[in-house]
Amino acid sequence: MMEEKKNETLLEIKDLKVSFPVHKKWLPAVDGVSLEIHPGEITGIVGESGSGKSVMSQSILRLRDHDTAVRYEGEILFEGENLLQKPLSQMRDIRGNQISVIFQDPLNSLSPVHTVGNQISEVLILHKQLSKEEAGKRSIQMLKMTGIPDPEACMKKYPFELSGGMQQRVMIAMALACEPKLLIADEPTTALDVTIQEQILHLIRDLNERLGMSVLFITHDMGVVSRICHSVKVMYLGQVVEEAQTQELFENPCHPYTQGLLACIPHLRVERGKELPMIQGSVPSLSNIPEGCHFCTRCSLADDTCRNCPPPLVEISPGHKVKCWKYADGSKEREVTAS
Numbered sequence: 001m002m003e004e005k006k007n008e009t010l011l012e013i014k015d016l017k018v019s020f021p022v023h024k025k026w027l028p029a030v031d032g033v034s035l036e037i038h039p040g041e042i043t044g045i046v047g048e049s050g051s052g053k054s055v056m057s058q059s060i061l062r063l064r065d066h067d068t069a070v071r072y073e074g075e076i077l078f079e080g081e082n083l084l085q086k087p088l089s090q091m092r093d094i095r096g097n098q099i100s101v102i103f104q105d106p107l108n109s110l111s112p113v114h115t116v117g118n119q120i121s122e123v124l125i126l127h128k129q130l131s132k133e134e135a136g137k138r139s140i141q142m143l144k145m146t147g148i149p150d151p152e153a154c155m156k157k158y159p160f161e162l163s164g165g166m167q168q169r170v171m172i173a174m175a176l177a178c179e180p181k182l183l184i185a186d187e188p189t190t191a192l193d194v195t196i197q198e199q200i201l202h203l204i205r206d207l208n209e210r211l212g213m214s215v216l217f218i219t220h221d222m223g224v225v226s227r228i229c230h231s232v233k234v235m236y237l238g239q240v241v242e243e244a245q246t247q248e249l250f251e252n253p254c255h256p257y258t259q260g261l262l263a264c265i266p267h268l269r270v271e272r273g274k275e276l277p278m279i280q281g282s283v284p285s286l287s288n289i290p291e292g293c294h295f296c297t298r299c300s301l302a303d304d305t306c307r308n309c310p311p312p313l314v315e316i317s318p319g320h321k322v323k324c325w326k327y328a329d330g331s332k333e334r335e336v337t338a339s
């Protein structure tokens with residue numbers, strides 16, 4: 001079934017640019033990102049803090065429109081319709097119904113003054129017009145599906161009475177209550193202990209397989225990517241610098257930034273007989289975006305071309321793209337592999 005759906009596109013982002021006004025100038029937190037999400041796929045976005053992952057994913061649901069001035073360019077097509085042109089009133093019908101989102105900190109998204117049962121039921125009453133009783137029954141089913149041991153008891157609790165792992169399960173139950181076509185998960189396991197993290201990843205993967213729901217999975221952790229994502233985009237300072245199927249990216253990481261992220265996973269540090277370079281420093285702020293390649297200030301291979309001219313995103317093998325001058329022409333590619 002997944003095979004025949006493969007070519008359909010659920011979400012297509014075309015050359016998205018999202019800018020904020022900083023000192024009277026519009027600065028791009030997302031700078032020309034394109035991506036496609038197909039039904040049933042888990043697409044990963046990976047990059048350090050400050051790469052623009054959250055701004056990009058929140059733009060899909062226009063979550064920042066209320067509290068900050070923001071300028072969008074490009075297109076976000078969900079089942080062919082441009083979400084950037086929808087009035088916010090229509091976005092409310094899409095949020096939680098067609099596209100759901102879960103965040104790092106579930107307590108920020110759960111209401112402290114309502115029980116778990118009331119919060120999940122409310123979503124179902126609002127979007128699916130269920131009666132209170134039907135919504136209650138369905139809420140219990142949802143909690144059960146996320147592996148909460150005593151769903152009936154959980155329904156009566158307030159979020160603060162639950163552990164972090166249980167709160168995240170409640171968030172997931174709420175996010176999936178209306179069977180959205182797309183789940184956006186923005187660092188959903190970052191705040192959790194390793195064992196709980198593992199359980200939540202397993203849960204998301206399991207729900208993806210059982211329900212065929214697409215997932216946009218955001219993380220700063222390459223180890224997490226390897227366990228859950230079918231394909232990956234590596235983001236740096238607002239741009240996708242490398243993209244590939246997960247296995248291909250891990251076997252053949254090309255961008256110096258990707259190699260640096262992989263070097264953070266201890267058992268992968270020595271790759272094909274050479275040590276992967278660690279990245280020094282941190283992501284520059286939006287007011288310090290370099291002229292040429294965004295990564296040039298931290299790249300040990302950067303030369304004048306890199307500092308002055310933005311590199312193109314080049315497809316080096318089917319589905320594997322790299323935005324680095326070293327791959328933009330054949331001669332430089334040899335240099336990199338040799339160094």
Ligand SMILES: Nc1ncnc2c1ncn2[C@@H]1O[C@H](COP(=O)(O)OP(=O)(O)O)[C@@H](O)[C@H]1O
Nearest residue numbers: 020029048049050051052053054055068285286
């Ligand atoms: N409202 C805003 N005004 C100005 N800059 C912002 C705003 N929101 C986010 N940014 C900047 O956008 C960049 C990307 O942020 P974010 O998407 O949160 O990164 P990530 O999720 O990858 O850590 C950061 O430099 C951040 O400071």
Ligand SMILES: [Mg+2]
Nearest residue numbers: 053054055186
């Ligand atoms: Mg973020």
